[in-house]
Amino acid sequence: MSEEKYIMAIDQGTTSTRAIIFDKKGKNLVSYQKELTQHFPHSGWVEHDAMEIWNSVQFVMAGALIELGIKPQQIAGIGITNQRETTIVWDKETGKPIYPAIVWQSRQTSEIADQLIKDNYGEMIHEKTGLVIDAYFSATKVRWILDHVAGAQERAENGELLFGTVDTWLVWKLTHGAVHVTDYSNASRTMLYNIHSLEWDEEILELLSIPKVMLPEVRSNSEIYGYTESLNFYGGEVPISGMAGDQQSALFGQMAFEQGMVKNTYGTGSFIVMNTGEKPQLSGNNLLTTIGYGINGKVYYALEGSIFVAGSAVQWLRDGMRMIKTAADSEAAAAASDNENEIYVVPAFTGLGAPYWDPNARGAAFGMTRGTTREDFIKATLQSVAYQVRDIIDTMCLDSGIEIPLLKVDGGAANNDFLMQFQADILNTPVQKAADLETTALGAAFLAGLGVGYWKDLDEIKSFNETGQTFSPQMPEDKRENLYAGWQEAVAATQVFKHK
Ligand SMILES: Nc1ncnc2c1ncn2[C@@H]1O[C@H](COP(=O)(O)OP(=O)(O)O)[C@@H](O)[C@H]1O
Numbered sequence: 349m350s351e352e353k354y355i356m357a358i359d360q361g362t363t364s365t366r367a368i369i370f371d372k373k374g375k376n377l378v379s380y381q382k383e384l385t386q387h388f389p390h391s392g393w394v395e396h397d398a399m400e401i402w403n404s405v406q407f408v409m410a411g412a413l414i415e416l417g418i419k420p421q422q423i424a425g426i427g428i429t430n431q432r433e434t435t436i437v438w439d440k441e442t443g444k445p446i447y448p449a450i451v452w453q454s455r456q457t458s459e460i461a462d463q464l465i466k467d468n469y470g471e472m473i474h475e476k477t478g479l480v481i482d483a484y485f486s487a488t489k490v491r492w493i494l495d496h497v498a499g500a501q502e503r504a505e506n507g508e509l510l511f512g513t514v515d516t517w518l519v520w521k522l523t524h525g526a527v528h529v530t531d532y533s534n535a536s537r538t539m540l541y542n543i544h545s546l547e548w549d550e551e552i553l554e555l556l557s558i559p560k561v562m563l564p565e566v567r568s569n570s571e572i573y574g575y576t577e578s579l580n581f582y583g584g585e586v587p588i589s590g591m592a593g594d595q596q597s598a599l600f601g602q603m604a605f606e607q608g609m610v611k612n613t614y615g616t617g618s619f620i621v622m623n624t625g626e627k628p629q630l631s632g633n634n635l636l637t638t639i640g641y642g643i644n645g646k647v648y649y650a651l652e653g654s655i656f657v658a659g660s661a662v663q664w665l666r667d668g669m670r671m672i673k674t675a676a677d678s679e680a681a682a683a684a685s686d687n688e689n690e691i692y693v694v695p696a697f698t699g700l701g702a703p704y705w706d707p708n709a710r711g712a713a714f715g716m717t718r719g720t721t722r723e724d725f726i727k728a729t730l731q732s733v734a735y736q737v738r739d740i741i742d743t744m745c746l747d748s749g750i751e752i753p754l755l756k757v758d759g760g761a762a763n764n765d766f767l768m769q770f771q772a773d774i775l776n777t778p779v780q781k782a783a784d785l786e787t788t789a790l791g792a793a794f795l796a797g798l799g800v801g802y803w804k805d806l807d808e809i810k811s812f813n814e815t816g817q818t819f820s821p822q823m824p825e826d827k828r829e830n831l832y833a834g835w836q837e838a839v840a841a842t843q844v845f846k847h848k
């Protein structure tokens with residue numbers, strides 16, 4: 349009797365690593381998770397131990413197999429999805445990183461980014477990569493490592509060092525150093541990749557003195573990149589057949605295959621991504637143009653708005669302000685606020701992302717009176733997430749000329765009904781939750797399953813479509829616009845105060 353086969357997705361996120369096993373109907377059967385240590389060596393720096401990332405992946409893969417009670421040989425394909433931009437440089441011979449992974453949120457390379465802006469490279473880099481110059485992307489992080497580790501530049505030039513984002517690092521480790529690849533979606537977040545010619549950009553590489561020999565080969569999002577080395581995977585040689593950055597993977601998992609479809613993932617940050625079809629569309633309003641996915645010889649582009657602080661504002665209410673015990677408590681507290689005197693919280697803790705890109709802004713609260721309560725403050729913090737999403741969706745509609753009929757949502761904070769209802773109200777657009785909020789992993793599983801023929805095509809995948817609750821707008825127009833105008837004033841006032 350032949351044994352049933354499954355697809356495994358590895359979701360290597362900023363705060364945790366998960367392995368999730370899906371069946372033939374795209375159903376999530378088991379999810380196994382491990383938290384990841386966050387290192388903050390200096391103010392504004394965020395680093396991970398790349399070996400801990402790798403160990404956590406092995407741990408969750410084993411855990412998921414054991415929990416489901418299946419053998420590695422029953423995995424038809426593995427899909428990898430990952431925190432994007434996070435940068436690792438390692439020694440090709442020893443397989444050891446030469447410096448910790450510099451995490452996407454880290455600001456330690458902002459001086460390099462500022463210099464590029466001062467030297468007027470903004471337009472050239474935007475045109476070629478679709479990105480806005482910022483320390484967020486991998487390019488300045490690679491430069492920083494080559495500058496700060498003794499002898500690294502020379503060793504990189506000699507071909508002794510390799511660079512990779514987390515996807516690349518994991519495939520390299522899983523294949524025991526045999527395969528050094530990335531995919532279109534991750535490459536498009538490095539600020540080194542030309543999204544039009546689909547090549548590493550020689551001019552940018554030269555500008556930053558990054559040797560091309562250390563870069564991975566860029567491949568599609570769904571194909572066999574290599575096989576797990578049997579020692580790494582308990583005797584199993586399993587194809588690794590799908591790969592995408594986590595936000596693009598969520599777009600795929602939400603089945604946003606058509607031009608104009610938009611998803612928003614409410615995690616630590618919040619990332620709104622619109623499928624814009626087969627032609628890259630450069631934003632005139634500071635959104636990012638990025639590659640959504642490339643499959644069957646076609647590349648699909650996307651517009652993205654990145655909000656750095658979303659669910660982490662709720663963590664701040666819990667751990668910093670100590671106003672709530674759990675993130676979920678924020679829902680009842682916000683619903684209990686009946687103050688007509690609305691206050692605004694602008695959670696610009698690490699500056700403001702899209703569409704403002706103001707690295708020097710810092711958090712602020714406005715409109716408080718003697719009557720303002722804890723509940724009002726919690727409500728305003730949740731509302732700040734929804735207002736930031738509106739800032740981006742409005743900009744996206746302007747840039748793309750596309751009206752958004754529906755916002756598909758997922759991620760941890762999408763569990764908050766108060767936030768979802770307010771989101772629908774402030775956008776005046778229905779908000780539809782995914783049936784299973786692990787959409788990021790589902791996207792990687794779909795890509796991996798398509799890559800090995802486990803699923804035939806997109807039509808088969810579309811037949812699994814199941815949606816969760818939909819929140820319909822209920823707020824009167826004048827109230828919506830008054831509230832939003834107040835938010836815009838609050839953001840403008842926040843930007844007047846500059847962090848020294
Ligand atoms: N019910 C809730 N209400 C508001 N925020 C929540 C709720 N549940 C989780 N969160 C927030 O969502 C985030 C976790 O979501 P997750 O998708 O796991 O994030 P990530 O992938 O970035 O680690 C945390 O920042 C947490 O504060």
Ligand SMILES: O=P(O)(O)OC[C@H](O)CO
Nearest residue numbers: 361362431432452615616
């Ligand atoms: O790990 P997440 O879910 O917080 O996502 C991080 C993003 O990919 C950063 O661009």
